Amino acid sequence: MSIRTFAEDVYAHKVLRGLKHKPTHVAIIMDGNRRYAKSHGLGVDQGHNIGADQTIRVIDWMGEIGIKHMTYYAFSTENFKRSDEEVADLMELFINRFTNLLTDERIFAKEINISIIGDRSLIPARLIKSIENLENVTKDHNKYYIHFALAYGGRNEIVETAKRIVSGVRSGEISADSITPECVTKNMYPNKPMPPVDLIIRTGNDKRTSNFLPWLANGNEAAVFFCAPTWPEFRYVDMIRALRVYDERVDNQQTCS
Numbered sequence: 001m002s003i004r005t006f007a008e009d010v011y012a013h014k015v016l017r018g019l020k021h022k023p024t025h026v027a028i029i030m031d032g033n034r035r036y037a038k039s040h041g042l043g044v045d046q047g048h049n050i051g052a053d054q055t056i057r058v059i060d061w062m063g064e065i066g067i068k069h070m071t072y073y074a075f076s077t078e079n080f081k082r083s084d085e086e087v088a089d090l091m092e093l094f095i096n097r098f099t100n101l102l103t104d105e106r107i108f109a110k111e112i113n114i115s116i117i118g119d120r121s122l123i124p125a126r127l128i129k130s131i132e133n134l135e136n137v138t139k140d141h142n143k144y145y146i147h148f149a150l151a152y153g154g155r156n157e158i159v160e161t162a163k164r165i166v167s168g169v170r171s172g173e174i175s176a177d178s179i180t181p182e183c184v185t186k187n188m189y190p191n192k193p194m195p196p197v198d199l200i201i202r203t204g205n206d207k208r209t210s211n212f213l214p215w216l217a218n219g220n221e222a223a224v225f226f227c228a229p230t231w232p233e234f235r236y237v238d239m240i241r242a243l244r245v246y247d248e249r250v251d252n253q254q255t256c257s
Contacts, residue, residue: 012240016065019243021250023198025069026062026242027213027222030055032204032230045089050232052097059146061239063110069145069195073212077119077153091127094150098130102137111143115192118152119160145193154211161188161215181219188215196220199246201239203231223249 030051037047055072062070074094080087101107101114116131123131131150164187168174174183185194197217200209205228209217216222225242229235 008235008237012237015240015244019247021247022065022243023067023223023246025071025195025197025216026067026199026201027071027073027197027217028058029073029200029202029210029212030231031202031206033232035204036230036232044086045093047232048090048093052093054232054234058234058239059112060106061236062146063106063144065239065243067144069147069193071117071147071149071194071197071213073152073210074148075118075150075152076210077122077151077156080122080151091124095127095130098127098134101134107138107141111141112138113141113143113145113193114138114148115145116148116150117157117189117192117194118150119156120151122151147192147194149212152212154214157188158215184215197222199242200224201242202226203229203234203238 033047033051034044035047036042036050037044040047042050059070075090079090106112107114114134116135120128120131127150161184165174165179165184168187169176169179188194194216197213197220200212200217200222202209202224205226207226209224223246225245227234227238227241229238
């Protein structure tokens, strides 16, 4: 361990001990795999693989810190515009990683429930099978929750939810008077525990939230933390700094109320 890494570790644990408020639901936009690969002379597929390794590390951090829900923006509907080769490589990467999680002892020891959100009609059949296997194996876990957003678009999610609610009203299953924010959330994420997002983290120094979980995040006025490191370079100390931003925001809200 370098002196810098040691100092950052000491700092991070000091900040963590001083936090008065911790988020229940953290959403992460994992940006920068391709830029990391280019800057290190690696192939794009290698950058995505290193980014996948980083996701597992952050899941471990979640357990250490005690964050109950985390949602990872893994693949957007816009990402389908990338080259056929890159999209195919990513689909295979998801299949391999989800298959590995089926036998990952940490998933069972920590009782992590894993689910996928997004437009499944756009996802290849082989990946759908991997997703369903993983969701089924972890469906009874209720200590921590990991949500992966695949083939995901926030505006599309709201539109599709509106269609389901309209269909329910027409069939008589939903009354117009019962359409509340809670009703919308229930129809948006049926059978998935998805609380409001408290904190959005985006890596890679791009300061936008990219249509990510607008209903749960914008509606809850989630805190946002942008940081310069790409996703493969995201550090524990960066996570703690993000939590400090959330902690300070809650303090300011309480002071103003």
